[in-house]
Amino acid sequence: MAGAFGFKGCQKIRGPQIRKLLEAKDFILFDCDGVIWHGETAITGAAKVVSSLIRHGKNVVFVTNNCTRPRENYVHKFYRLGFTDVMLEQIFSSSYCSALYLRDVVKVRGQVFVMGCDGMRRELEEAGISCVEEADEPGATIYDCALAPDVKAVLVGHDDKLTFLKLAKASCYLRDPDCLFLATDNDPWHPLSGGRILPGSGSLTAALEVSSGRKATVIGKPSRFMFECISSQFRGVDPAQCLMIGDRLEVDMLFGSNCGFDTMLTLTGVSQLEEAQEYKDSELTDKHRLVPDYVVDSIADFLSAFEEQEDQEEQSN
Amino acid sequence: MAGAFGFKGCQKIRGPQIRKLLEAKDFILFDCDGVIWHGETAITGAAKVVSSLIRHGKNVVFVTNNCTRPRENYVHKFYRLGFTDVMLEQIFSSSYCSALYLRDVVKVRGQVFVMGCDGMRRELEEAGISCVEEADEPGATIYDCALAPDVKAVLVGHDDKLTFLKLAKASCYLRDPDCLFLATDNDPWHPLSGGRILPGSGSLTAALEVSSGRKATVIGKPSRFMFECISSQFRGVDPAQCLMIGDRLEVDMLFGSNCGFDTMLTLTGVSQLEEAQEYKDSELTDKHRLVPDYVVDSIADFLSAFEEQEDQEEQSN
Missing domain, CATH: 3.40.50.1000 (HAD superfamily/HAD-like)
Incomplete structure (x- = not known):
């Protein structure tokens, strides 16, 4: 063609x-x-x-x-910006496709640790996938924090609440070779106004690939x-x-x-x-x-x- | 030999x-x-x-x-652990050598943004190098935070207080091709007790290399x-x-x-x-x-x- x-x-x-x-x-x-x-x-x-x-x-x-919104949110955004005839079924985000991959392809059993944003967790939960509770004790470190016993996948995506502890926990979960390693996407960065940039999922994925010595399966384009x-x-x-x-x-x-x-x-x-x-x-x-x-x-x-x-x-x- | x-x-x-x-x-x-x-x-x-x-x-x-201590601290640690005849001059840490590189090799003018721990900042300041003040306004994001105007180098090392905002700020400073990009070391991870691991400087460096599209100059072994x-x-x-x-x-x-x-x-x-x-x-x-x-x-x-x-x-x- x-x-x-x-x-x-x-x-x-x-x-x-x-x-x-x-x-x-x-x-x-x-x-x-x-x-x-x-x-x-x-x-x-x-x-x-x-x-x-x-x-x-x-x-x-x-x-x-862009993995930051569940599809439902995209429909609202489309409508808000004047795209009044876009429906849920037309939207394929990397979060949604990650949920499909976990649910339908690998049929994950156990919990998923999300090194990412709330939108990713909501999309997974929408698909019936259980995510590890985020909150840590105040002052917890990787030396003493609780680790969930049944984590079967780590999913990395955009995470504007990234902390060192989250990265360290994800690295620990990936020590288990049966724990899958997925990334919503590999985008390195995104442009912001005024010449600023936003590190993308690909940046966080690279950090975790190095600390875990493993390669992520990338879901997105x-x-x-x-x-x-x-x-x-x-x-x-x-x-x-x-x-x-x-x-x-x-x-x-x-x-x-x-x-x-x-x-x-x-x-x-x-x-x-x-x-x-x-x-x-x-x-x-x-x-x-x-x-x-x-x-x-x-x-x-x-x-x-x-x-x-x-x-x-x-x-x- | x-x-x-x-x-x-x-x-x-x-x-x-x-x-x-x-x-x-x-x-x-x-x-x-x-x-x-x-x-x-x-x-x-x-x-x-x-x-x-x-x-x-x-x-x-x-x-x-290990970039987490200034040399002075190492002397104390050596003494505490029974190495009573080790002196400051015998200690070459990646933080100390990073300070030497910035001061004596590239003769940096302007400030250094440290994506790393307090020990690194203290070692740089000991060498007379000025570091960007850490603190951000509460709730600041990369969309609205202040960026220092005269950052001439970004130095990455171990950072157990890493946040997304720090990573994003470092990425923005590196948009300036005249801003140097250094890493104390490239160690991927460190073993902790109980099978846990600590992501190393190499993990954070990889994140910043992807988000900036640049390669770091590595100081350490x-x-x-x-x-x-x-x-x-x-x-x-x-x-x-x-x-x-x-x-x-x-x-x-x-x-x-x-x-x-x-x-x-x-x-x-x-x-x-x-x-x-x-x-x-x-x-x-x-x-x-x-x-x-x-x-x-x-x-x-x-x-x-x-x-x-x-x-x-x-x-x-």
Whole structure:
């Protein structure tokens, strides 16, 4: 599919080319942060794009490594930011998929220790998975704190309440080779305003990988597992019919490549066109998998494609 | 030197062989944790071994990646555990060497942000280096906290008061390419009693390397820098005259190899003889640098060597 319209990847497409591409795809997969919103601000035009795609009969799903909210919360956020027709079933977050993995794939028995945020714990509990109680005695240290006896998995994700004690406890649990080691995602950092950054789950996972001497199984993009979650819900999804739209080459484009999708980079987030070009020009063929098939400045560029299409539809009526 | 007594490395030596080895060396470098003590308990016989070496005119130095104490504190600890003739000048800790690096090698101007413990800050301040004030407003987050304007280095080490905010602030300071990124050491974890473990500086360094997208300069073993500190204090140290004694193959034996020393593994700490043997048998020649030249069960094995020597000395009088 890639390049079917005369592009070899990493080139910008506009109105009519976008329209042709969307006509050829049944499933549109969106990353969220940097693609359809920045924090609490929707990308201009994004809500209209999503509505139009749904109205044109496309399957639209949201595939996010952001593990901080349970899906229920995402529905509220979508609604609050003007995406009024997004439903729970369209949302695949790394927390939700971690819960599915623990419940349905490895069928975990015993408790899960979460080195992560409340949203992760709530998503696991929603799936009937028991999490180790967080609270420690005041002043507890790794020398004297209580450790739960039946921890069968450690799940790492974003954790703005990380402490040394949490990291140490997780390291101790992972001494047991029967205790699974999972990470919601491997995102290294996230941009904040004013040039600040937020360490991502990948940063905390690296700490725990070193202290435990083990490697985590990563649930989120670029791992294929999130697509397995999608395709077990929407039976018969054909990768050739899928378009993955994201803002991070190392995460979203690689996820698309790993799943056999066409990929589109939108320039409203982390990765820039120059980086994509560097990967394209790289002599390491592995890097070519990070190159998007298509690039747009913003998904708002879809609007002109729809307008054109609607004009044509009107004319033909 | 290695194998001069018919051993090709990784073999245990006893009384007379130890005596010959010690006769051939002027500088004896000891790691501390797992070699001369475990926490607050001296390895049986270790104090007597150190005294005897000093009495026999050997230069004895302690080379530790443990960054939690200023050297002054180490002197007190040595004394408390019965090592009554160890002086400040014999102690080379990764905190002390980090201070030397910042002051004398890179001549840092501006403040240092310490993602580590109070002992590190005290050692830096002792060397006249200014550290960023720790305290944050209660409830501060990386979205709204103050960031110091003149941070020219981030130093990571053991930090049992690690918080997410500290990690996030360090990540933000490292966005400035002129801000140096140093780690006291890269030890992944440390053993505690009851099978528990303590994440090491290497674990926190890995977190910060991922969130900053940069690599730290490591001061401690196995980097050669600590030997540079030693040889600038004891002028004219000949590596061929040095014996490095430690309990971790990946840290102490590699440090010895990197510096051109003979190396000795003592089995009172982390690494076991089987692991040394595996490295010796490895087809990866890089791994051979982790193989000790000599192995003892404990440095207390030196005592019989001294006794024999003293017997001989007595007989010849």
